[in-house]
Each structure stands twice: as C-alpha cells, then as structure tokens.
C-alpha cells in the first residue's frame with residue numbers, strides 16, 4: 001500500500017475521531033511484566049506532572065492530524081498529544097520515522113520498537129495535552145481500530 005493511500009486512510013480515521021481503545025490493551029499486554037515501574041502512565045506522566053497535565057488542553061485527533069510536517073509534528077502516544085517538532089532532528093532513530101507517524105497515533109509503534117526507559121522519560125518534556133475522546137459505537141470503534149492496525153501491519 002502506498003504511503004499516500006496509508007496517509008489518506010489514517011487521516012480519514014483521524015477525521016472520524018477514532019480513539020483506538022485497543023491501544024490500552026497493547027499497553028497492558030506489553031507491560032504486564034509485574035514491574036510497577038513499567039506502567040506507561042507512570043512513565044509518561046510522573047506524579048509531579050499529573051496536575052500540570054490535567055490543566056493542559058485537549059486536542060481532537062483531527063487537529064493532531066494537521067501537524068504532520070517537519071515544521072510542526074505532533075503525535076499521539078497513549079492518548080496524550082506530543083509536539084515532537086524540536087525533537088525530530090535529535091531523535092536517535094532518525095526524523096524520517098518520526099515524520100511517518102506525524103499527525104497519527106504512534107502508541108503501538110513507540111511501544112513495539114522497544115524504547116528504553118530513558119525514552120519513556122523523555123516523553124513528558126514534549127507533552128502538550130491530551131486527546132479528546134469521542135465515544136463511537138463500540139462496534140464501529142473496534143472495526144476502525146482493526147482497520148488502522150491492518151494498515152500498519154500490511155503497509156511497507
């Protein structure tokens with residue numbers, strides 16, 4: 001599948017404001033190692049930042065989808081919005097891969113890559129808010145999440 005088609009489909013899904021609830025399952029599955037330190041919420045949002053993040057703005061996935069360039073690159077990880085524009089050039093994995101996920105939900109990609117705990121710690125610095133949750137019919141939400149995942153799995 002060409003990246004243009006992939007981007008189009010991802011944008012369409014974003015426009016539908018799909019919050020892939022399944023990402024929480026991914027996180028649970030990845031992090032049920034028994035170590036409390038491996039709680040992504042603890043890593044993404046240490047206690048000291050809870051209040052700060054609570055007053056941060058909420059962005060829709062459509063808004064996030066608009067920020068997909070090197071001039072302004074946002075991504076969603078675990079239902080939080082990250083402005084990674086200034087991190088692009090210093091990301092050890094390169095800016096290309098970051099831009100691929102610019103404007104999208106990068107939760108699974110971020111976790112599947114197996115980032116170090118240092119990388120998890122770095123997230124807090126780039127967090128600008130949370131994603132607004134629009135609850136769709138659970139069945140539709142499930143199908144949308146499934147399509148989103150299939151796109152990620154089968155695209156080159």
Ligand code: HEM
Nearest residue numbers: 082084092093097101106109110113115116118119122123
């Ligand atoms: C704000 C989000 C991100 C941060 C803070 C971040 C941070 C890091 C850091 C610190 C490393 C160095 C290795 C490590 O400590 O794990 C790294 C490597 C890497 N990251 Fe990210 N990353 C982010 C997003 C992503 C995304 C969305 C992808 C997409 C798959 C990705 C893919 C990679 C890859 C492929 C490497 C190179 C691994 C290697 O060569 O060992 N990263 N990242």
